[in-house]
Structure formats: structure tokens, C-alpha cells
Amino acid sequence: GNSVTQMEGPVTLSEEAFLTINCTYTATGYPSLFWYVQYPGEGLQLLLKATKADDKGSNKGFEATYRKETTSFHLEKGSVQVSDSAVYFCALSDQKNAGGTSYGKLTFGQGTILTVHP
Amino acid sequence: DGGITQSPKYLFRKEGQNVTLSCEQNLNHDAMYWYRQDPGQGLRLIYYSQIVNDFQKGDIAEGYSVSREKKESFPLTVTSAQKNPTAFYLCASSSRTGTFQYFGAGTRLSVL
Numbered sequence: 001g002n003s004v005t006q007m008e009g010p011v012t013l014s015e016e017a018f019l020t021i022n023c024t025y026t027a028t029g030y031p032s033l034f035w036y037v038q039y040p041g042e043g044l045q046l047l048l049k050a051t052k053a054d055d056k057g058s059n060k061g062f063e064a065t066y067r068k069e070t071t072s073f074h075l076e077k078g079s080v081q082v083s084d085s086a087v088y089f090c091a092l093s094d095q096k097n098a099g100g101t102s103y104g105k106l107t108f109g110q111g112t113i114l115t116v117h118p
Numbered sequence: 119d120g121g122i123t124q125s126p127k128y129l130f131r132k133e134g135q136n137v138t139l140s141c142e143q144n145l146n147h148d149a150m151y152w153y154r155q156d157p158g159q160g161l162r163l164i165y166y167s168q169i170v171n172d173f174q175k176g177d178i179a180e181g182y183s184v185s186r187e188k189k190e191s192f193p194l195t196v197t198s199a200q201k202n203p204t205a206f207y208l209c210a211s212s213s214r215t216g217t218f219q220y221f222g223a224g225t226r227l228s229v230l
Contacts, residue, residue, distance in 0.1 A: 004160075034218060043124075043208055043221035044161075089160060105151070105176070106210075106219060108160035 002027045006090050006109035013080055013116050021075040021112045023064075023090035031094040033057075033066055033073040034106070038087045047075075047088070080116045087111045120145045124209050124222035130230050131196065131203060139194045139225045141209035148214050150192035154178060155206040155224075164207075167192055196227065204229050 007022040025031065032051045036044040048057030053068035062077045073090060090109040122143045131137045141150065149168045153161040163176030167186040181200025186192055192211075196203045206226050210219040 036221075041224075043122075043223045044210075045221070046218050049218055105163055105166060106161075108162075110158070110160040 002031070002092060002094060002107040004090050004092055004107055004109035006112050008112070010113035010115060013114070015082055015116055015118050016079045017116075019075070019077040019080045019084075019114070021088055021090075021114070023073045023075065023109060025071050025073065025090075025092050027092055027094045027107075029094055030068075031092040033064070034091045034093070035062070035064055035073070035075050036089045036091060038089065038111070040086070044089065080114075082116045082118055085114055085116045087113050122209055122211055122220055122222035124207075124225050126225060127223070129225055129227045131227060132230050134198045136195055136197050137227070139196070139207055139209075139227070141192045141194065141222060143190050143211045143220075145211055145213070145220060146189070147211035147220070148189070149212045150186070151210040151219065152176075152182075152184065152192070152194045153208045153210065155208060161208060164194065203227055
């Protein structure tokens with residue numbers, strides 16, 4: 001079955017530090033990969049996504065590259081801010097509709113808590 | 119504004135009681151999902167529905183039930199058979215042509 005493994009947290013950084021959160025996956029075929037972010041007491045928001053190998057997703061200064069050879073989708077940001085403090089989830093979807101776009105169930109990693117101090 | 123509305127935000131259940139969590143979307147999405155989130159864990163799929171009047175069990179369906187009578191609504195009932203219901207419940211939806219799921223703000227369920 002599908003699985004997603006994230007680096008264990010929590011991660012604590014000072015403002016302007018470099019961030020990496022590792023994510024590796026196991027799936028059949030060619031899944032789509034996602035990073036979601038959850039702020040305290042809220043639901044999940046899509047942060048970025050990549051639908052095929054070598055795609056780079058980016059948003060709000062965060063980036064992740066779909067590496068099929070290493071089955072990884074690590075999240076990076078060059079300079080974190082206090083407002084980036086949240087829980088980050090890596091996820092995959094391997095169901096495709098007739099048009100070839102991903103559609104359906106998500107498999108999540110366990111989440112990584114990020115705390116950024118001023 | 120389009121989105122997903124979950125209610126209530128907080129819910130308390132007594133022993134032996136069934137409770138129903140509401141999820142409504144106005145995004146015209148075909149598919150809807152229910153996830154359970156426990157502290158320090160990822161999200162686990164409870165039930166999902168890809169079309170009206172049809173739904174499938176997810177990974178942890180025992181003790182839960184759902185219905186999908188309308189496209190915009192996908193209520194989740196936590197039955198008395200669910201012995202450990204305390205968790206954060208998240209509803210999501212997606213379209214057939216979209217590539218990701220939208221999430222509601224969640225309902226936090228606790229046992230009295």
C-alpha cells in the first residue's frame with residue numbers, strides 16, 4: 001500500500017534560518033505529491049504540489065521537487081518567518097481520473113511541527 | 119465565497135450517544151472525504167464519497183457512518199460503537215478535474 005514518511009519533529013528554528021523537512025513515499029505508479037500546512041486550530045491548506053517527476057512546486061517562498069529516483073519530496077524555505085510556525089503534512093494521491101489528473105484519496109505523513117522564534 | 123463549512127466547531131459526546139458532524143460545500147465538488155486527526159499523527163481516512171448516493175469505507179470506518187443524499191452535504195455520525203472518539207475531524211472535497219482537496223476548518227470532538 002501507499003505510505004508517506006516525514007522527518008520527525010518538532011523542528012525549532014530562529015527567524016531567517018533555512019528550513020528543510022524531509023518527506024519520502026512509497027506508492028504504485030506515478031502519484032501526485034502535496035504539502036499541506038495547518039495553522040493552530042484550523043483545517044489544512046494546500047501549500048504546494050507536484051504532479052510528475054522533476055516538477056517543482058512553489059508557494060510563499062516554499063519549494064519542493066518531485067524526485068522519483070529517490071522517492072522524495074522534501075520541503076525547503078530559504079528564510080523562515082515566525083508566521084511560518086505551523087504543522088506541515090506531506091501527502092500523496094495515486095488515483096487518476098480519465099483525464100490523467102489526480103483525484104481521490106490522500107495518504108498523509110504524520111506531520112512535522114515547525115516553531116520559528118524571533 | 120466558495121468553501122467548506124464544518125459545524126459545530128466543538129462538540130461533546132456523552133457515553134452511549136451518537137453525534138453527527140456537519141460538512142457542507144458550495145464548490146460544486148463531486149467528491150467529499152472525512153478524516154480523523156489525532157495528536158502527533160497524520161490524517162486517517164474514515165469515509166469518502168465520489169458521487170451522490172454512493173460512499174466507501176476508508177481505513178478506519180468502524181464506529182462511524184455517513185450519508186450522501188445531496189452533492190453539497192456529507193454528514194458524519196460518530197456512533198456509540200466508536201470507543202475512542204476524541205479527535206479533530208476534518209472534512210474535505212475535490213472535483214473530478216482538480217488536483218487537490220480543499221479542507222474545512224474542522225470539528226473537535228470530546229467525550230464528557
